Amino acid sequence: MLGRLRDHTRQELLTVGTVVRYAADRELIEQDARDTHAFLLLDGVVKVQVTDEAGDTAVLAIRVAGDLVGEMAALDHKPRSATVVTCGDVVAKLITSAELTAFLHRRNDMFVELISVVDDQLRWANKRRRDFLSHTAAERVARVLAELVGSYGRQERGGWTLGIPLTKVELASMAGMKPRTAEKAFSDLRKAGVVVSHYRRDVLVPDLEHLRRFARLD
Known part of the structure; x- marks a missing residue:
């Protein structure tokens, strides 16, 4: 979000809200909660996850510094649709619903960019649904892995790591599969x-091109 904004809008947004800090594995937002604040991430990584009625949890997305999370409830005041958990130390701005709404009224370009961000997120979700129809479980995991490594990965000795502390089950859940299917896919x-x-907390990919070929991305 921050990177999409005009300089003056970005600088003004950074003055809004209160700085907060969280350690790893802390919940910033809880699914079904009725609070209405949002967080602008300044440093660190979080995962957005949902839990179904059976108690199974799936990771929906990763958000990093510059991203806004919790904005849906901040704008519509409905129960939280997902839980947001820190993947390490996180620094953020806690922005109240009133502060966010007032800022969007002042800065129309922020509103336009927020719509663009939501559009990108919907397109990503739709891509995962299409993958479910036309790819094997292993290919679906590979496609998610390729996108995440491309965005956040780190090159290390022997290959690339994800750069985000996700278990293989969490990674596979982003491709829409249960733990047992995840074991087979990996x-x-x-x-x-x-x-x-x-x-336990990472994945090693020796060859990105081989990963992309396996995922049928080329």
Whole structure:
């Protein structure tokens, strides 16, 4: 969000709200809660996740510094649609519903960019739904992994890591699968040489081009 704004709008937005700090694995926002503030992330990474009636949790998205989270409830005052959890230390601006609404009225360009961000998020979600119809479980995980590594990955000895502390089950849940299917998908990825090894909190990809070919992205 911040990177899309005009300089003067960005600088003014950074003056809005109260600076807050959170340690890893803290909930910034809780699903179904009735609070209405938003967070502008200044540093760190969070994951957006939902829990169904059976108690199963799925990660929907990753948000990083410059992103706005919780804006839906801040604007429509409806119950929270998801939980937001820190993936490490996070610094953010807590912005009340009144502060966000007033800012959007003052700065129309912020409103336009917010619509653009929501559009991008919907397109990403629709892409995952199309993947479900036309790709195997392993390919779906590979497609999500390729996008995340492309956006946040770090090159290290032996390949690329995700750069975000997600378990393989959390990563696979972004592709719409349950834990048991996730195990099979990662087994197929290892056999194909797409993932050399995986750790409890990270994944190692030796060759990005091989990953993209396996995911049928080329």
